[in-house]
Amino acid sequence: MPETPHGANAATSRPPEGEESFGVSMDLVDAVASAIEDGRHADVEVQVASLHAADIADLLESLSDENRLALVDILGSRFDAEILTHLAAPVREDVIDHLGPERLAHLLSELDSDDAVEVFEDLDEEFQHRILTALPQAYRQILQQSLTYPEDSAGRLMQREVVVVPSAWTIGETIDYMRAAEDLPDDFYDLYVVNPKHRPIGKIPLSRALRTRRPVRLTEIMETDIKAIPLTMDQEEVAHMFRQYGLVSAPVVDEAGRLVGVITVDDIVHIIEEEAEEDALKLSGVSEGDLYSATLDTTRARFPWLLVNLVTAIVASLVIGLFEATIQQVVALAVLMPIVASMGGNAGTQTLAVAVRALATRDLTPATALRFIGKEVLVGAANGILFAVLTGLVAALWFDNPLIGAIIGAAMIFNMIVAGLCGTLIPITLERLGIDPAIASSVFLTTVTDVVGFFTFLGLASLVLL
Amino acid sequence: MPETPHGANAATSRPPEGEESFGVSMDLVDAVASAIEDGRHADVEVQVASLHAADIADLLESLSDENRLALVDILGSRFDAEILTHLAAPVREDVIDHLGPERLAHLLSELDSDDAVEVFEDLDEEFQHRILTALPQAYRQILQQSLTYPEDSAGRLMQREVVVVPSAWTIGETIDYMRAAEDLPDDFYDLYVVNPKHRPIGKIPLSRALRTRRPVRLTEIMETDIKAIPLTMDQEEVAHMFRQYGLVSAPVVDEAGRLVGVITVDDIVHIIEEEAEEDALKLSGVSEGDLYSATLDTTRARFPWLLVNLVTAIVASLVIGLFEATIQQVVALAVLMPIVASMGGNAGTQTLAVAVRALATRDLTPATALRFIGKEVLVGAANGILFAVLTGLVAALWFDNPLIGAIIGAAMIFNMIVAGLCGTLIPITLERLGIDPAIASSVFLTTVTDVVGFFTFLGLASLVLL
Numbered sequence: 001m002p003e004t005p006h007g008a009n010a011a012t013s014r015p016p017e018g019e020e021s022f023g024v025s026m027d028l029v030d031a032v033a034s035a036i037e038d039g040r041h042a043d044v045e046v047q048v049a050s051l052h053a054a055d056i057a058d059l060l061e062s063l064s065d066e067n068r069l070a071l072v073d074i075l076g077s078r079f080d081a082e083i084l085t086h087l088a089a090p091v092r093e094d095v096i097d098h099l100g101p102e103r104l105a106h107l108l109s110e111l112d113s114d115d116a117v118e119v120f121e122d123l124d125e126e127f128q129h130r131i132l133t134a135l136p137q138a139y140r141q142i143l144q145q146s147l148t149y150p151e152d153s154a155g156r157l158m159q160r161e162v163v164v165v166p167s168a169w170t171i172g173e174t175i176d177y178m179r180a181a182e183d184l185p186d187d188f189y190d191l192y193v194v195n196p197k198h199r200p201i202g203k204i205p206l207s208r209a210l211r212t213r214r215p216v217r218l219t220e221i222m223e224t225d226i227k228a229i230p231l232t233m234d235q236e237e238v239a240h241m242f243r244q245y246g247l248v249s250a251p252v253v254d255e256a257g258r259l260v261g262v263i264t265v266d267d268i269v270h271i272i273e274e275e276a277e278e279d280a281l282k283l284s285g286v287s288e289g290d291l292y293s294a295t296l297d298t299t300r301a302r303f304p305w306l307l308v309n310l311v312t313a314i315v316a317s318l319v320i321g322l323f324e325a326t327i328q329q330v331v332a333l334a335v336l337m338p339i340v341a342s343m344g345g346n347a348g349t350q351t352l353a354v355a356v357r358a359l360a361t362r363d364l365t366p367a368t369a370l371r372f373i374g375k376e377v378l379v380g381a382a383n384g385i386l387f388a389v390l391t392g393l394v395a396a397l398w399f400d401n402p403l404i405g406a407i408i409g410a411a412m413i414f415n416m417i418v419a420g421l422c423g424t425l426i427p428i429t430l431e432r433l434g435i436d437p438a439i440a441s442s443v444f445l446t447t448v449t450d451v452v453g454f455f456t457f458l459g460l461a462s463l464v465l466l
Numbered sequence: 467m468p469e470t471p472h473g474a475n476a477a478t479s480r481p482p483e484g485e486e487s488f489g490v491s492m493d494l495v496d497a498v499a500s501a502i503e504d505g506r507h508a509d510v511e512v513q514v515a516s517l518h519a520a521d522i523a524d525l526l527e528s529l530s531d532e533n534r535l536a537l538v539d540i541l542g543s544r545f546d547a548e549i550l551t552h553l554a555a556p557v558r559e560d561v562i563d564h565l566g567p568e569r570l571a572h573l574l575s576e577l578d579s580d581d582a583v584e585v586f587e588d589l590d591e592e593f594q595h596r597i598l599t600a601l602p603q604a605y606r607q608i609l610q611q612s613l614t615y616p617e618d619s620a621g622r623l624m625q626r627e628v629v630v631v632p633s634a635w636t637i638g639e640t641i642d643y644m645r646a647a648e649d650l651p652d653d654f655y656d657l658y659v660v661n662p663k664h665r666p667i668g669k670i671p672l673s674r675a676l677r678t679r680r681p682v683r684l685t686e687i688m689e690t691d692i693k694a695i696p697l698t699m700d701q702e703e704v705a706h707m708f709r710q711y712g713l714v715s716a717p718v719v720d721e722a723g724r725l726v727g728v729i730t731v732d733d734i735v736h737i738i739e740e741e742a743e744e745d746a747l748k749l750s751g752v753s754e755g756d757l758y759s760a761t762l763d764t765t766r767a768r769f770p771w772l773l774v775n776l777v778t779a780i781v782a783s784l785v786i787g788l789f790e791a792t793i794q795q796v797v798a799l800a801v802l803m804p805i806v807a808s809m810g811g812n813a814g815t816q817t818l819a820v821a822v823r824a825l826a827t828r829d830l831t832p833a834t835a836l837r838f839i840g841k842e843v844l845v846g847a848a849n850g851i852l853f854a855v856l857t858g859l860v861a862a863l864w865f866d867n868p869l870i871g872a873i874i875g876a877a878m879i880f881n882m883i884v885a886g887l888c889g890t891l892i893p894i895t896l897e898r899l900g901i902d903p904a905i906a907s908s909v910f911l912t913t914v915t916d917v918v919g920f921f922t923f924l925g926l927a928s929l930v931l932l
Contacts, residue, residue, distance in 0.1 A: 023710065026833040052691075054710045062833045088829070178677045188673045189655060189714065206672035207654045211644045225518075243739065244489065244520045246732040248655065248714070265731050266712040269738060273709065276742030277823050284819030295841050299848040302816050306849055307856075309812045313805040314860065320801045327793075327800050334793050334800035335786045338807070338916070339779040346775045350768050353750030357743050363554070367492040367528045375761050382765040383772055391776065450804070 024051075024058040032059060036067045041074050048075070057086030060095065069098045081107035085115045089122060090293050101127060105134035108143075112185060114159035114267060117146040121156065154238050155231040157271075158252040158261030161185035165218060167193050167201060172214030189248040189264065193222050198258045200226055200251045228253045229263065235271050240362060242268040279360055282438035308443050316341070316450035323458035326466060332399045333461050336408055340457045343387060344415035344449035351376045351423025352445055356438050359431050373424045380420025384413035407464060411457035415449060422448045490517075490524040498525060502533045507540050514541070523552030526561065535564045547573035551581045555588060556759050567593060571600035574609075578651060580625035580733060583612040587622065620704050621697040623737075624718040624727030627651035631684060633659050633667060638680030655714040655730065659688050664724045666692055666717045694719045695729065701737050706828060708734045745826055748904035774909050782807070782916035789924035792932060798865040799927050802874055806923045809853060810881035810915035817842045817889025818911055822904050825897050839890045846886025850879040873930060877923035881915060888914045 028047065035043040048056060048071075056075075060068050060083070072079060072095055079099075084092060084107065096104055096119075108116040108131065120128065120143050132140050142160055149155025163184055165174050174191065178184065191209060193202035202222025212221055227245060229238055229252045241247065242265060252261040293301070320327075320337070327334050355372070358364035364372055388409035396405025426444050427437035494513065501509040514522060514537075522541075526534050526549070538545060538561055545565075550558060550573065562570055562585075574582040574597065586594065586609050598606050608626055615621025629650055631640050640657065644650065657675060659668035668688025678687055693711060695704055695718050707713065708731060718727040759767070786793075786803070793800050821838070824830035830838055854875035862871025892910050893903035 023706075023828065026831060029833045052711055054712075058828075061829070062831065175676060179679055181677075184673075184677065186673075187671055187714075205653055206676060207650075207652075210641060210672060210676060211647075211650065213645055240489075243735055245518055246520075246735075248653075248731070265714070265735070269709055269712075269731070269735060272735060272739050273742055273827075276739055277827075281819050281823065284815045295844045295848070298841070299845045302813070302845065303849060303852065305816070306809065306812060306853060310805070310809060310853060310857065313808040316808075317801050317805055320804070324797045324801065328797045331790045331794045331800075334797075334803075335783050335790065337800075338786070338804060339776070339783055341804070342779040342782075342916075343772065343776060346772060347768070349750045350771070353747050357747065361739075361743075362489065362524075363527070365492060365528065367495045375764070378761045379765045379768065382761070383769060386769065387772060387776060390773075394780065450808075 024055050024062065029059060029062045032071070033063060033067050036063075036070045036074070044071065044074050053080045053082035054086045056080070057083050061088055061091050065094065068094065072098055079107070081110040082115070084119050085111070090297075092119070092122070096123070096127075101130040102134050105131045109135060109139050112159045112161060113142050113146070113261075114157060114263075117143060117156055121147065121151070149231055150234075152235045153231065154229045154233040154235065154252050154263060155261075157235055157238065157267055158231075158263050159185065160261050162192055162251070162259060162262045163188050163190075164192050164194050164198075164259060167195055167219050169218050170214060171209060171212045171216050171218065171221075174209065174218065175214070187264075188262070190262075191218075192226075192251050192259060192262070193218050194259055197256075199256075200228055200253065200259045202226065203251070205248075226251060228257075231255075231260065236275050236360075238263060239268050239271045239275060243272065275360065276357075279356055279438040282436070284442075305443070312443060312447040312450070315447060316454055319451050319454045320458065322455075323462055326458060326462045330404075330461065330465055332395075332401070332404060333458060336395055336399075336404070337454055337457055339391060340408060340411045340415055341450045341453035343391075343412060344419045344453045345446045347380055347383060347416045348419030348423040348445045348449050349442065351380070351420055352427060352441050355424050355427045356441060359427060359437055364428070369424075369428055373421070373428075376420040376424045377417060378420075380416045380418075380423075381413065384416030387416070388412040403464060404461075407460045408457060411453065411460055414456050415453045418452050419445075419449050490521050490528065495525060495528045498537070499529060499533050502529075502536045502540070510537065510540050519546045519548035520552045522546070523549050527554055527557050531560065534560065538564055545573070547576040548581070550585050551577070556763075558585070558588070562589070562593075567596035568600050571597045575601060575605050578625045578627060579608050579612070579727075580623060580729075583609060583622055587613065587617070615697055616700075618701045619697065620695045620699040620701065620718050620729060621727075623701055623704065623733055624697075624729045625651065626727050628658055628717070628725060628728045629654050630658050630660050630664075630725060633661055633685050635684050636680065637675060637678045637682050637684065637687075640675065640684065641680070653730075654728070656728075657684075658692075658717050658725060658728070659684050660725055663722075665722075666694055666719065666725045668692065669717070671714075692717060694723075697721075697726065702741050702826075704729060705734050705737045705741060709738065741826065742823075745822055745904040748902070750908075771909070778909060778913040778916070781913060782920055785917050785920045786924065788921075789928055792924060792928045796870075796927065796931055798861075798867070798870060799924060802861055802865075802870070803920055803923055805857060806874060806877045806881055807916045807919035809857075809878060810885045810919045811912045813846055813849060813882045814885030814889040814911045814915050815908065817846070817886055818893060818907055821890050821893045822907060825893060825903055830894070835890075835894055839887070839894075842886040842890045843883060844886075846882045846884075846889075847879065850882030853882070854878040869930060870927075873926045874923060877919065877926055880922050881919045884918050885911075885915050 032044055032047050035041075035047065048059065051059065060071060063071060068091070084095070087095060099107070108120060111119070116139075120131070123131070132143065135143070146156055161184070163178070165177070169177075189206055191204040191206065192200050193204065195201050202219065202224050203226045204218060204222050208221055227241060227247065227250050229241070229250050231252060231254055238250075242250065247265065249262050249264045251259050252263060254260050323333075355364060355376075358372070391412055392405035392409035395408045396402045422445055426448075427441045430437040430440055498510055498513050501507075501513065514525065517525070526537060529537060534557070550561070553561060565573070574586060577585070582605075586597070589597070598609065601609070612622055627650070629644070631643070635643075655672055657670040657672065658666050659670065661667050668685065668690050669692045670684060670688050674687055693707060693713065693716050695707070695716050697718060697720055704716075708716065713731065715728050715730045717725050718729060720726050789799075821830060824838070857878055858871035858875035861874045862868045888911055893907045896903040896906055
């Protein structure tokens with residue numbers, strides 16, 4: 001085996017076989033932290049030497065603010081630009097402030113254009129300006145143009161570096177070209193065949209190219225169903241397309257249909273996760289993963305949703321206030337009323353969670369909406385009846401009053417049917433109005449189930465008991 | 467351009483350039499449904515002829531039960547096995563029952579082994595047995611062995627078909643072998659280099675193989691940091707590894723370190739989405755995406771969590787019951803008490819959502835836990851003070867009683883601090899105990915915030931007002 005720098009270096013730094021665990025352990029974080037604090041820089045360098053950029057990013061996130069910047073200094077010129085793309089936004093800001101515009105400009109120019117844009121677009125305008133002036137002109141133009149595309153669009157997501165081959169070539173010519181070319185991207189999975197107008201007309205997976213004999217023409221083996229993506233397509237839609245068709249890469253085209261970039265699956269993995277995560281967090285009234293935000297920022301970010309919740313809680317209290325006289329006469333009602341509201345809220349939230357995810361994954365469409373709503377109402381009614389019996393028995397025995405049992409049972413059935421109906425109708429309606437159902441549905445829903453729950457229970461009680 | 471069957475056929479069935487929307491429109495569903503109902507089978511065949519297997523799966527999901535099975539019959543022998551892998555579980559069961567074991571056995575044998583296992587593992591035992599007897603022996607062994615690996619493990623996820631090359635070869639020998647081989651998988655992204663013991667010692671991305679000249683040895687250009695995955699690794703961990711290192715494929719090894727299969731990123735995309743979605747749904751007390759389940763199944767699946775919620779609601783009511791005498795004297799307390807509980811519950815849920823996702827993505831680790839808990843308590847206290855002032859003012863004005871305002875304010879601050887503390891401690895503790903924090907946290911949390919909210923507010927009121 002000939003010794004080459006590439007193979008040999010990598011082999012000594014990491015065992016080639018499985019079983020090793022991956023990621024950054026707490027022991028490593030502690031060891032690095034104490035080496036930094038003791039000024040043992042050589043030890044730190046050994047500890048991080050074999051780490052992947054993503055692991056170094058995790059390490060930076062786990063360190064205290066001072067140790068984090070100290071590690072950046074220790075890494076010095078060996079600080080890999082790719083680390084920046086793996087850092088959570090607030091930590092990345094810290095590190096970038098510390099690096100300063102000139103260092104950052106240099107680091108960005110080492111990245112593929114999509115990664116550079118990802119880091120660049122989050123900077124404030126003044127910082128962006130200072131970086132642009134420090135960049136070589138060709139690279140500056142790429143960044144500036146990327147920013148003209150809408151946020152979260154295919155144009156921002158794509159990388160400019162595409163392997164393009166003319167349709168007249170054979171496999172042999174293609175392989176010869178690739179062996180000679182200097183400026184190909186690091187990793188790619190498909191070759192794109194373009195016509196003289198630079199429009200993509202076919203795509204050849206590398207595995208197919210490798211298995212084909214030299215004289216075969218590209219047009220004979222290319223796939224022509226290439227799923228071209230317009231520059232302005234939203235990233236969520238792009239992700240849906242990758243998932244639906246199991247794509248590894250897809251070409252991005254401008255309005256004239258010309259090939260201008262390529263999106264690869266590694267970027268999509270992050271978006272799919274981001275979108276699913278966003279939905280999960282939004283349902284709970286958190287706008288974004290704020291694990292690394294400052295306490296003050298987090299407090300401020302969560303305040304509005306809590307305020308909305310306060311208003312809806314007061315609305316529910318106003319409904320209770322209507323029945324003050326009744327409660328004064330039968331205090332049992334005050335004891336029992338949270339049960340009706342809580343069960344409605346929970347049943348509705350179950351429905352809502354399914355509906356919001358189904359809307360996001362396009363499983364809930366106008367074609368399936370009616371069936372879905374009907375089913376959720378039935379489920380609400382069925383569980384409503386079961387829990388009406390249970391709760392009714394408990395209430396009747398507790399307060400030794402069968403009438404109270406009957407009242408809470410009736411209110412329960414009604415509220416759980418309303419929960420099934422609103423748990424579907426609210427997100428579907430919001431989606432049609434162009435409002436994100438994940439963020440707004442849950443406030444509307446619990447307001448409805450609280451108000452309906454309190455009103456039905458206390459209203460029925462006023463009619464029957466007084 | 468030479469006319470070849472492959473290029474030409476595909477080109478006529480679909481426009482090669484962008485802008486076309488993708489997926490199944492409601493118009494198409496309606497058109498197919500009415501063509502099926504009118505018995506116009508030729509029209510149906512034209513309508514679905516150019517659809518991707520994933521789109522046909524969506525179409526089947528959107529059709530009514532009868533039309534769905536009718537479409538399967540119309541497709542007949544052109545029913546693509548890949549459609550099965552894209553169908554939601556309940557719809558897939560329907561279709562499989564209709565196809566019967568012999569047809570299914572034939573279809574499974576057309577799939578890559580990972581896809582076949584995915585379909586096979588969900589069948590009931592009797593059906594599995596009937597399929598195994600109908601399969602060729604080699605294929606039967608693969609399926610049977612897959613089932614010996616734990617559910618959701620790398621062993622279930624991997625495909626057996628790997629492109630393996632001996633370490634002594636050159637690029638030229640490798641390309642010649644691939645051009646001659648008949649049994650390579652359809653798509654692959656990396657070549658795996660093995661030593662004589664069949665242990666993977668290196669990995670070569672196809673893009674690198676294509677760019678390298680024939681006489682170069684594989685060992686000179688292979689990556690040796692190959693991130694081998696043990697057969698028993700959980701799929702969530704596998705997904706985390708792909709995401710962390712931007713992998714497109716990774717080798718799976720047995721206990722002896724021998725290469726037994728490969729996992730590719732297209733399978734990972736689904737798992738990442740599934741896991742994020744599961745967390746979102748579990749937080750709302752839904753165990754799985756049940757969009758296509760029968761009403762009865764859904765009712766049954768959601769009942770247990772509602773039952774748990776009923777029990778916790780009754781516990782909260784018992785706490786209220788302790789203060790019946792107080793409420794009778796000051797009915798305003800009954801009107802205001804849901805506000806304290808509701809604000810605590812919501813603040814806690816915000817914290818919880820961030821914590822559960824951070825645990826799943828490994829951003830919340832023992833190394834960062836203390837900082838996270840401290841921050842959430844501070845955020846709870848800060849928002850608690852803000853909302854104590856707001857709510858206190860509203861309550862004091864509403865009931866013309868500053869003392870009630872002060873009491874609700876104090877209870878609010880305390881409950882929101884508790885919410886921040888429990889919103890972090892509960893999921894972290896459950897995770898340590900090996901219980902899925904996504905599914906159990908929210909019940910515990912709202913019980914605590916309800917009980918603490920009612921108890922602090924009514925208890926303080928009893929002490930101060932009476």
